[in-house]
Amino acid sequence: MxxxxxxxxxxxxxxxxxxxxxxxxxxxxxxxxxxxxxxxxxxxxxxxxxxxxxxxxxxxxxxxxxxxxxxxxxxxxxxxxxxxxxxxxxAADLLAADAGPAAAARTTAELPAVRGHPGGRPRWAARRRATVLVEGATRVGVPLASVLAASGVGRVCISDRGPALAADAVVGGLRARDEGRPRALAAADAVRRASPLADVRPLPEGTTPDLVVLARPWAAADPLATGWQRSGIVHVVATVRGETGVVGPLVVPGRTSCLRCADLRRRDADPSWPALAAQLTAGEVPPSGSTITCLLTAVTAAQQVLAYLDGSGAPAALGATVELRPPDLVPVRRPWAAHPECGCLAAPGRSAATPSGDSRGPALGARETVRGQWDxxxxxxxxxxxxxxxxx
Known part of the structure; x- marks a missing residue:
């Protein structure tokens, strides 16, 4: 102090x-x-x-x-x-808060949860400087983007080239009246409803985000995911497969296992997996997942993203997936160790990738909590x- x-x-x-x-x-x-x-x-x-x-x-x-x-x-x-x-x-936290009584009230409500390390210092200014790109204006991606913006992330961009469908509507995300609109524009409006001053502009060419969320079904060999891995950009999956919410792996290139590692582990367990994976990501996948599954997946993913941006501990999705299966939706963590054939841990790139302005690197240690009432x-x-x- x-x-x-x-x-x-x-x-x-x-x-x-x-x-x-x-x-x-x-x-x-x-x-x-x-x-x-x-x-x-x-x-x-x-x-x-x-x-x-x-x-x-x-x-x-x-x-x-x-x-x-x-x-x-x-x-x-x-x-x-x-x-x-x-x-x-x-001072940085106070200067990073948006002006106006409504924004100040929202900031005050969020600040107690923003702690950078066990010592308790907030990381609000770091959140305000951070940029998150959400790939996929889905029933998970849009509520997730809204939660991140409302939680203080300064810039939240949603990328999607398709038109909005009636089935895309979900609480905190797209609305039924958005049907037929470009998904990206409808998603930006949803984020602004959650946080009116949020910066939702697309990233200029050549600008890299602090973290990318893959909010639609992804193949490990997808060129975009491969490019983020090679460029050292931190990325995490947040989607619903069938009726199961899936968050992770959260990939810190050069420091954790990657999407291809998980793919190779699945192949080792089931030689038919490559053919099955190709079918899962072929064509446009229809919206799926109940409202509660989608929202719980979005909130779980948001917690992982904020834990990384804040440096407040080791997110559960580092090198693992957190799965939420109906009807109980109790989170189950499945670790995915680095695969010896992948070589991602030796790959060059921004292996110490961190949010803008943060030189400490992502926190990979556990966080302790003080408990118990005392005089x-x-x-x-x-x-x-x-x-x-x-x-x-």
């Missing part, structure tokens, strides 16, 4: 009166919380005032002017951070009390 960080206590964080002199911060459904004894209306007002617009030094100055002990307030803020209840913004303890004086927030 630095004095320039802007502490934000999400507005939806519960502030509950456990007793006449005790306030509980959070810790309801998530099991993460902090209890402060004794609590008071002044303390609740101080906490509600943590709106992310002031640096910590300004928060402490204002607290002192209100009669609180700045050192005790700083200790309280540290306790909230340790419990995972406080989000520290930085803010200090070795010298016990639980933090309201009286301790005031100067002697």
């Amino acid at each position: 630095s004095d320039t960080d802007h502490p934000l206590l999400p507005p939806a964080t519960p502030l509950l009166l456990r007793a006449a002199d005790t306030v509980q911060v959070g810790g309801v459904d998530s099991g993460v919380g902090l209890v402060v004894r004794p609590g008071a209306a002044e303390l609740t007002a101080l906490l509600r005032g943590l709106d992310g617009r002031r640096p910590q030094r300004a928060v402490l100055t204002d607290a002192a002017e209100s009669g609180f002990d700045p050192a005790a307030v700083a200790g309280l803020l540290d306790g909230l951070r340790t419990a995972g209840l406080l989000v520290d913004l930085d 803010q303890e200090r070795p010298d004086r016990g639980p933090l009390r309201t009286d301790d927030l005031r100067p002697p």
